[in-house]
Amino acid sequence: MIVIPMSNSIKLGKSIAKKSKAKLGKLTSNLFPDGEFHIRLLTKVKGKEVVLVQSLSPNPNDSLLELIFTAKTVKELGAKKVTAVIPYLAYMRQDKRFKSGECVSNQYMAWLINESVDRLLTVDPHLHRVHDLSELFHIEQTKITANTAIAKYINKKFSNKNTLIIGPDIESSQWAKKIANQIGFESSIFLKQRFSSRHVKIKVTKELDWKGKNVVIIDDIISSGHTMMEAVKSLLKKKVKAVHCICVHAILSEGAYEKLKKSGAKTIVSCNSITHKSNKIDLATIIAREL
Ligand code: R5P
Numbered sequence: 001m002i003v004i005p006m007s008n009s010i011k012l013g014k015s016i017a018k019k020s021k022a023k024l025g026k027l028t029s030n031l032f033p034d035g036e037f038h039i040r041l042l043t044k045v046k047g048k049e050v051v052l053v054q055s056l057s058p059n060p061n062d063s064l065l066e067l068i069f070t071a072k073t074v075k076e077l078g079a080k081k082v083t084a085v086i087p088y089l090a091y092m093r094q095d096k097r098f099k100s101g102e103c104v105s106n107q108y109m110a111w112l113i114n115e116s117v118d119r120l121l122t123v124d125p126h127l128h129r130v131h132d133l134s135e136l137f138h139i140e141q142t143k144i145t146a147n148t149a150i151a152k153y154i155n156k157k158f159s160n161k162n163t164l165i166i167g168p169d170i171e172s173s174q175w176a177k178k179i180a181n182q183i184g185f186e187s188s189i190f191l192k193q194r195f196s197s198r199h200v201k202i203k204v205t206k207e208l209d210w211k212g213k214n215v216v217i218i219d220d221i222i223s224s225g226h227t228m229m230e231a232v233k234s235l236l237k238k239k240v241k242a243v244h245c246i247c248v249h250a251i252l253s254e255g256a257y258e259k260l261k262k263s264g265a266k267t268i269v270s271c272n273s274i275t276h277k278s279n280k281i282d283l284a285t286i287i288a289r290e291l
Contacts, residue, residue, distance in 0.1 A: 001020065001022040001023070001048065001050075001051060002022060002024075002025040002043055002045060002048050002051065003016055003020065003022045003023070003024060003025060003051045003053060003291075004024075004025035004026065004027055004041075004043065004052050004070075005053050006029070006052055006053060006054035006063070006067060007029055007063065008058070008059070008063050008274075008275065009053045009055045009085075009087065009275065011272070011275065012055070012272050012273075012275070012283070012284055012287075013054075015282070015284035015288075016053055016085065016287050016288050019284050019285055019288035020291045022051065022291070023043070025041075025042075025050065026041075026043050027039060027040060027043070027070060028040045028042065029066055029070075037065065037066055039069050039070055041073060041074065041077065045077050045079040046077060046078035046079070047078060048079055049079070049081045049083070050079040050081070050082050050083070051082075051083045051084075051085055052067060052070055052074070052082065052083070052084050052085065053085040054066065054067040054070075054084065054086060055087045055088045055275070056086055056090035056091070057251050058251075058274070060090035063090075064090065067084060067086070067113075068112050068113075068115075068116045071084060071116040071117045075116075082116075082117045082118050083118065083119040083120075083121060083291070084113060084116075084117040084120050084121070085121045085291075086120065086121070087273035088123070088251075088274045089120075089122045091105045091106050091109035092106055092109075092125050092126035092127070092130070093126050093128070093221075094106050095128060095129045095130050096129050106136060107136065110136035110137055113137065113139070114139055117139060118139055118140060119140040119141070119142070120133070120137055120140070120141050120142070121141075121144070121287065121291070122142075122143060122144075123143075123144050123145070123146055123248065123249075123271070124143075124144075124220050124248045124249070125143060126221065142290050144286055144287065144290055145175075146175075146248045146271045146281065146283060146286070147178055147179050148182070149271060149281050149282070149283060149286060150175070150179055150218065150246060150248070150271070150281060151179045151182045151183045153246070153269070153280065153281050154179065154183060154185070154216060155183045158214055158216065160183065160186070162212070162213055162241070163185060163213060163214040163215070163216060164186050164187065164208050164210070164213050164216070164240075165177075165179065165185045165186070165187040165188075165216050165217075165218060166187065166188055166189070166190060166215055166216070166217045166218070166231065167187070167188075167189040167218060167219065168190050168192055168202060168217055168219055168227045168228065168230070168231040169189070169190060169191065169202075169219075169227065170189060170191065170192075171220075172218060172219045172220065173189045174220075175219065175220055176218040176219075177189060179218060186208060188204070188205065188206040188208050189206070190202050190203060190204055191203040191205050192227060192230075197224060198224050199226065200226050200227050200230055202227070202230040202231050202233075202234050204238075210238035210239065210240050211239050211240070212240070213240050213241055214241050214242050214243075214244065215235050215240045215242070215243050215244070216244045216245075216246055217231050217232070217235075217243065217245050217246070218246045219245075219246075219247050220247065220248050220249060221247060221248070221249045221251060222245065222247045222250060222256060222270070223251040223253055223256070224253060224254055224256055225252060225256030225259050225260045228245050228247075228260055228265065229259060229260055229263040231243075232260070232263050232264050232265050233264070236264050242266040243264060243265055244265065244266055244267045245265045245268045245269070246268075246269045246270070246281075247269075247270050247271075249270070249271070249273050249274050250268075250270035250271075250274050250276035252268075252276060252278065257276075257277070257278065272284075
């Protein structure tokens with residue numbers, strides 16, 4: 001097996017290669033003067049199982065195209081099987097035509113991947129109106145969750161005696177509630193109303209004994225940061241001791257990390273599905289185990 005880290009996941013890809021005891025493959029990916037990709041494999045792949053590691057953030061469009069071009073090349077050069085490890089699978093939130101004429105792009109992202117690789121391995125894909133990856137992908141699929149890795153992190157840093165776990169919206173209960181149950185922490189799931197990609201409102205549904213407690217908010221994605229910021233604001237009003245934010249996928253676009261810190265989040269921690277300075281929870285072991 002050869003593991004090839006791609007531009008968005010160099011460090012994670014190298015670590016996956018090491019942990020899965022695979023050969024580390026290499027490619028170069030540059031831009032021609034006109035901005036087109038120039039991709040070149042530097043490792044022979046004929047007859048091999050090839051694993052491409054590429055997160056689709058930042059630059060979801062470029063990184064997807066780079067992955068597709070590389071996968072097609074690897075296949076054409078005779079690889080026996082091509083697996084795409086896509087720790088963060090972009091476009092999964094575009095799962096409905098919210099306004100007339102909109103492109104339901106999750107289908108077309110899936111179409112490109114179905115056409116190019118034999119297997120998809122991803123971490124906590126955003127499954128909302130699509131309930132299972134098999135609704136989008138006909139290739140072999142493996143979906144893993146970062147829940148145990150996050151649970152271990154929380155257990156190491158916090159005590160269940162003075163820490164509460166929060167999910168900022170109903171969908172987040174598949175992380176927040178499950179993790180809280182796994183390690184015996186009290187939890188509450190808030191309600192979120194989304195008006196636009198940068199405007200949300202959060203409602204506290206179940207009151208807990210907040211005063212003087214540490215609160216850890218867990219969500220799958222922090223994108224613009226507005227969901228977390230609204231949740232942090234409503235918790236600070238409850239006179240909690242400190243609010244900590246944890247996510248699987250740290251998109252943290254448009255200065256969201258700094259804005260979230262400014263809004264009062266004491267710490268912001270993420271898994272390394274997307275390379276970011278907030279990465280503290282490593283996924284290489286659980287990914288390597290599945291290869
Ligand atoms: C949406 O349902 C997700 O679980 C996240 O809550 C959402 O993507 C966060 O987005 P933002 O940071 O832009 O509020």
